[in-house]
Amino acid sequence: MANKRYAYYSGCSLEGTAVEYDKSVRLIFDALGVDYIEPEDWSCCGSTPAHTIDHVFAAALAARNLSIIEKMGLDTVAVPCPACLMAFKKAQYFMEKDETFKEKVNELLDEKYNCGVYAKSTLQVLYEDVGLDEITKRVTHVIPDMKVAPYYGCITNRPPKLAQFDDPENPISMDKILSAIGIEVCDFAFKVECCGAAFGVPKKDMVNRLSAKVISMAIEAGANCIAVACPLCQQNLDLRQEQINKTTGSNFNIPVLYFTQIMGLAYGYSPKELGLDKLIVSADNFVHSRLTKEQHELLKQEQEKGKKKEVKKQETQEEENP
Amino acid sequence: MKTINLTESTDWNFIEEVKKESGQDPSLCYQCGNCTAGCPYSNFFDYPVSQVMRLIQTGQKETILTSKAIWLCATCETCTTRCPCEIDVAHIMDVLRIMARRENKVSEKDIKTFYDSFLDSIKKFGRLYEVGTLISYNLRSGHLFTDSDLGPKVLAHNKIHFLPKKIRGSEKVAKIFERYQESLKKHG
Amino acid sequence: MRVGVFICHCGNNIAGTVDVKAVAEAIRKIPGVAYATTYMYTCSEPGQDEIKQAIKDHNLNRIVVAACSPRMHELTFRKTVEKAGLNRYYFEMANIREHISWIGEDKEANTKKAIDVVKMAVAKVMQDRPLYSSSFRINKRVLVIGGGVAGMQAALDCADGGLEVVLVEKSPSIGGMMSRLDKTFPTIDCSICILGPKMVDVAQHDKIKLYAYSEIDEIKGYVGNYQIKIRKKATYVDWTKCTGCGACMEKCPSRNAYDYFNFGVAPTKAINIPFPQAIPKKAKIDPNYCRHFTKGKCGVCAKICPTKAINYEMQDEIVTEEVGAIIVATGYSLLDLEKLPEYGGGRYPDVISGIQYERLLNASGPTAGHILRPSDHIEPKTIVFVSCAGSRDKSIGIPYCSNFCCMYIAKQAILTKDHIPDSQSYVFYMDIRSPGKGYDEFTRRAQEDYGVKYIRGRVSRIYPKGKKMVVKGVDTLLGSQVEIEADLVVLGTAVLSNPDAAHLAEKLHISYDTFGFYVESHPKLRPVETNTSGVFLAGACQGPKDIPASVGQGSAAASKVLALFSKDMLESDPAVAKVDINKCIGCLKCVRTCPFQAIKDKELRDGRIVADVIETVCAGCGVCTSTCPCGAIQLQHFTDNQLLAEVNALCLA
């Protein structure tokens, strides 16, 4: 880990509505010794809208950033936002596959991009490069009541041809990370079902209905909180939760946290540091019930004693009244 | 239901164009319907994805390019991931959107307007300026109060910047837009 | 030297893209070619007569036919020239159809290529020498590999025809996949009721020697004379003593062994007899679960066995059998649910495969014929069948149709209604493939008489919701997404070749396709033959097929063996290696490289050591010829001079 330096491309959303994702990712990276540097003067990846104009144009918007990173002498970029990730992966895929496409893209750029940067999701960096052992080692706190539905969203690891990470239908990387920090993970069937993505603005109703399904399936699975890895998912499930309740007549009140925020809680960071105050549906109850490992151990021992006593009591009772 | 005269209405060039621009072969589709079955947006589409594929196979250009379906697709990649024929369906949808724009046939004005506002923001500032994009969208689309219910929440949680962050290289990003426009003129 | 050349039009197949007249004209100019002509269909009877007549009229002594692939008609024409009095090896074929007319569109280029190729054949035929076969005695015993319905049919037909049969089955009982089925389509016959008696016939036939729980270790030899090494795998039960009483199975404390016979629908005991009708009905220990092997102590079965048949020390045993022909009937396997992550990938107990459902339907299955879903043993009321679960799916490397799923799904849906009258079945399908006799009527009956709802479309996802499984699919006829909340989902999983199919093919020297299915000699005209003479195919090892087709092929393969064995002697292929003892320096490199141990050293009267080919063992590969440093050993009909004549005809031109 020590030798590898990553470019960290936070993306536009993490400067605005998802600022807490940015905060928590940086904290976790620091805590786990991930060496990262933000490329200077990065610009928007182009996202979905650019793809409706032209593929070369869209790739150029993405490649401008990759080219900056390449010039910095780095070969891997960690990307928290799946939309940015896909924009980079698509640009990379088509530029590598098709030389004329690459030329056309480079014609639009000031600085040519030579396809030397590999984009990885933050999730992938943590799961594959840092590893579960390291992730577990850093844990200081236990959140005993938390039952989380890990929600990966539609494009974190799909399509497999581009994502080249985890299973496209039943991904497990986030499950494993959350388990590794001691959180109870629910068997959630809607891990990769789409929440409505970028249509929040122009097609509110549609997004509300899709998101409602995701939330209700999470609750069905027994979750009291949803972990996400995508700013759009977070926005649709959290910020729009009241809209959802209005549109679909539901009565949801389930906190939606970035998985890095949950990691931060287990690592003992304060709610403020993790930007938990930015959540619309409050996750404060988890902060309140959070215990240090030592406290938790003590509590467990006491409970065990209590149990043993009870068992003993029962046994003596049984002996007395055979 | 109207009769489609396949002799007259099949646009063979269109089939070839889609094939060329997407790098995908629509004739590989055997209409199993898996894309429609998995599409989270099927309920909102005027033509389910598998029918969009069928419309390509039968060269029904006008129907597809004016459809709502191609604009309601969010590129969630479910269809591409599950297609048994390994067709990148989501990419084909992307190509159809590009074609619809080019031919000025966009049916879902609101989505196009939103995308345009988004891109304007990038052109101007280099990055997405969320508030500006929303206001610009609301003004252009005529839906003045879209998401105004979210405003107080966003404000209360201090989630948004009211002033755009302009990056130093914003002209460089704008140049990408300009060069693209020029290249269009050059190549027709 | 008077060469006659016959150029075939093959209707339009060749003449359409090759100017055959121009080819004939060019060839006529070659010195030594006495006659060259074209003919519409050279392989037809009048076509062959034309060759014979020309041999007579023009006094021809070598013949070239330029037509289709020699793999198609070389034998046909060899017989023709032989009938006209020439040696059958004074004949060459130029392939101007598969290698020219069918693959090139440019007539001028094709014609030029055809002229070259015919010239090469002419050059070769001029170098050809007459060759004569010798005959050798054959061992009239046959090995059948695989004791499923195809293999059993082949074994019984051969045995009834008077041949001695060695039947090798890798699992503890014969019966194969069919013995797992509850009923069979389209008659709803009880599967084991029609198969059971056949199994007994196999067991009792005095001409059939059965090796159950055995595998082929090694195959040596050639048509007429094979030496087979068979590995009898250790069962840890002495089958000569075991009476099949089942006492051991009853008392075995290890209850969680994987049940291969029931495809894991429910666990079985570590010592078990796979099913009541098993043949041989003998117990076998699974050492992966037996406590004696896993924990080092137990011994319950040894104590309980009334005949003291348990032997924990048993080892695999190798036996050798000699046979003259081999019938391969190794069957198929099924796609693992793990390969279908969108359908739960095997994580959901109530999403099962079709073969598992057969076991739930079956009276001798783990639920005694009551349909109870695996998760909670409750009778399901809504059952969804998904056809093409993995089949016709390029994305997972299975582009082909699995042949019989449409039919067994219809059968299972019908049986479901019989078992649970207030149930409702749904079938997701892409196409209903029911081209057999009475098959389409059967799928109609499922819909018309049994109320099974057929939904045209694929299923995209299956996920649990409470106690139900939500099946999310499409009805493409409605153009709409559909959802069904099912109690049980049955997947018609794709048919695959056996996982060790390639391995066996390598031992047999037969070909297999990309998917591991064995390749027949000709897709239409030689469906049970392979390219290795003496090796025949039957059943699903060649490609997915249903019971009647497998039985038909079993009989067909048997009839091929019976025909082969109708003679006492076989003619050897004279195209074998031959040593020129004057050139041989006795280095014996050929002895070391021969893949068939067909070359031995021989001492001449003057004490010189030379190589010597055992003609009947030589398979004619020619490895020795390319190894020999002095050109002393030459593969007949493919000698250095003959092949170089072809090279030079092309290159020096």
Place this chain on the structure above:
Amino acid sequence: MSGLENKEMKIVGFLCNWCSYGGADTAGVSRFKQPTDLRIIRVPCSGRVNPLFVVKALLNGADGVLVSGCHPRDCHYSDGNFYARRRLEMLKRLLPFLGIDHRRFHYTWVSASEGARWQQVVKDFTEVIHKLGPLNLTREA
């Protein structure tokens, strides 16, 4: 398709009877179109191909030589193709000493069912030879 329009090259193919010759037949039956430069010589096994045949062909006027046999382990004669591989690999390394570009000789494995693969092999090799142009022994040496 290289046809007469851009001067055909002389390419010799040695194909084993059981796999590759069958694969070429399969390609034909499936009508998989191919360039017309190749002329095929049928041998029982790729192990029958004496490296000298390849050298002779190249010295006598061929521009390229292709040898194709059964896939390793799938040889009709057990392991004839292993012998072939050893010899032909050696030959490939020796060709430059004869003043011949090693790309003019290629060996590969195609099974009887792989018609599409055979088509690709022919297309690719023909393209290589066309790029190299006619074999001029004095020039390449």
